[in-house]
Amino acid sequence: TIPLLHGAHRIGKRMDVDMNRWRGYGLGQFIHWGLYSILGGDYNGKHYNGAAEWIRSWNQLPNAVYDSLYKQFNPKDFNADKWAAMAKQMGVKYVTITTKHHDGFCLWPSKYTSYNISNTPYKKDIIKQIVDAYTKVGIDVYLYFSVMDWHNPDWRYDLKSASDTIAFNKFKKFTQSQLEEQLRMYPQIKGFWFDGTWDNSWKKSGAFSDSLDQDLKRIHPGLIIGSRLRADDYGKRHFDSNGRLMGDYEQGWERTIPETFADTHGNDWECDMTIPENGWGYAKQWMGHWKTSDELIEMLAKCVSLDGNFVLNFGPKPNGTFRQKEVADAKAIGDWMKINNTAIYNCAHVNWEKQDWGYFTTPTSQDDKVYMIVFNVPVSGALRVLPTKNILLKKAYLLDGDKQLSIEKLDGSAYFVHLPNEGQKQPFVVVLETEKGKNGKQDINKHI
Numbered sequence: 001t002i003p004l005l006h007g008a009h010r011i012g013k014r015m016d017v018d019m020n021r022w023r024g025y026g027l028g029q030f031i032h033w034g035l036y037s038i039l040g041g042d043y044n045g046k047h048y049n050g051a052a053e054w055i056r057s058w059n060q061l062p063n064a065v066y067d068s069l070y071k072q073f074n075p076k077d078f079n080a081d082k083w084a085a086m087a088k089q090m091g092v093k094y095v096t097i098t099t100k101h102h103d104g105f106c107l108w109p110s111k112y113t114s115y116n117i118s119n120t121p122y123k124k125d126i127i128k129q130i131v132d133a134y135t136k137v138g139i140d141v142y143l144y145f146s147v148m149d150w151h152n153p154d155w156r157y158d159l160k161s162a163s164d165t166i167a168f169n170k171f172k173k174f175t176q177s178q179l180e181e182q183l184r185m186y187p188q189i190k191g192f193w194f195d196g197t198w199d200n201s202w203k204k205s206g207a208f209s210d211s212l213d214q215d216l217k218r219i220h221p222g223l224i225i226g227s228r229l230r231a232d233d234y235g236k237r238h239f240d241s242n243g244r245l246m247g248d249y250e251q252g253w254e255r256t257i258p259e260t261f262a263d264t265h266g267n268d269w270e271c272d273m274t275i276p277e278n279g280w281g282y283a284k285q286w287m288g289h290w291k292t293s294d295e296l297i298e299m300l301a302k303c304v305s306l307d308g309n310f311v312l313n314f315g316p317k318p319n320g321t322f323r324q325k326e327v328a329d330a331k332a333i334g335d336w337m338k339i340n341n342t343a344i345y346n347c348a349h350v351n352w353e354k355q356d357w358g359y360f361t362t363p364t365s366q367d368d369k370v371y372m373i374v375f376n377v378p379v380s381g382a383l384r385v386l387p388t389k390n391i392l393l394k395k396a397y398l399l400d401g402d403k404q405l406s407i408e409k410l411d412g413s414a415y416f417v418h419l420p421n422e423g424q425k426q427p428f429v430v431v432l433e434t435e436k437g438k439n440g441k442q443d444i445n446k447h448i
């Protein structure tokens, strides 16, 4: 291996109480809210084709116009308790909220820049209201923070001169000050979600990213920080120059999901997903396909079946309310979770052969139970199950209503679980009770 000062400091998963809680979340909510929400992807009668929260980078929009939007930010209908109630009904266990996106505008009253919420007509601390409201209903809060800050004159994409380095050193101090300020102001939070760390300036700041990570965890023990923060001695990100994950979980699955368990490298990981094809901040017109709630529930099941969490993004309007499609999806997912969350919360990957009908999960607390989350009912009504060796199926029944299902043992070690022909129209869960075969050991991957 290559000797590294700022590579991974831990091999394997974090196994402390905070990370074990994170591992069991299953479902989370992301919220992108800020000045970009005012424009909603449009300006001067034209539509910006990029992600709506990137509109400041559009050459049709002068920076000065964007940077004066704060003078009109006044979300009259914002009610953090209503946001928290919607998230609670949806069944999310954690929320990640933008405190500062790439545009540099701070949704909290930072004392390190005047470009913050206290200098808007709204004035009040949005982050505090969200942290308090979500914590009150038992949803853990994580703060999204973009290192890249287009508004700060000391931000640099690369370090090509002594003056770049002097400016960027000031910028790194500013960054650390803002983060330590957030830890002091919002001690209830459980972690940070870093973004905007892909440029050369940051790749050359591996030592700083390492010390920042350690400083924040010293101030706030147990803090959870993903792999998008750090760079190693050679500018490698996510995985260091020895291929080891730097961070508490793999934070690279943005609008994409691993296909197989091998793709997850056996790490903890999180998928962050948009309902439209792209775009995180509010956009007046969502282009392309809008995912249905059934598609979103399947993505959730797939993530949990591969030992990951599924985090769905919401982009509130400038007035602080959510668009109808987002409210409807939160409700539909919540209704499904009310019946089926046993197969999602505190569940893990099962190393049985993947089947076409859907996904297996298993509760981390019980190794004689396996859940089948079914999306594709075959016309035969027969769901194939091929457990790993020495595992026998004892019982099969529907999670919703306990109806017993007949199990047919095929030769070899496969089974068919026969479904009643009831034309299921929603994804549903079958519970399998298993037992060890003679001289069998329970070898369901327990990744705990």
Ligand SMILES: C[C@@H]1N[C@@H](C(=O)NCc2ccccc2)[C@H](O)[C@@H]1O
Pocket: 032, 051, 053, 054, 195, 198, 254, 272, 280
């Ligand atoms: C969570 C999202 N990340 C921001 C972004 O700029 N993504 C572009 C990107 C996508 C994948 C790897 C690096 C960078 C988007 O604006 C959202 O905030």
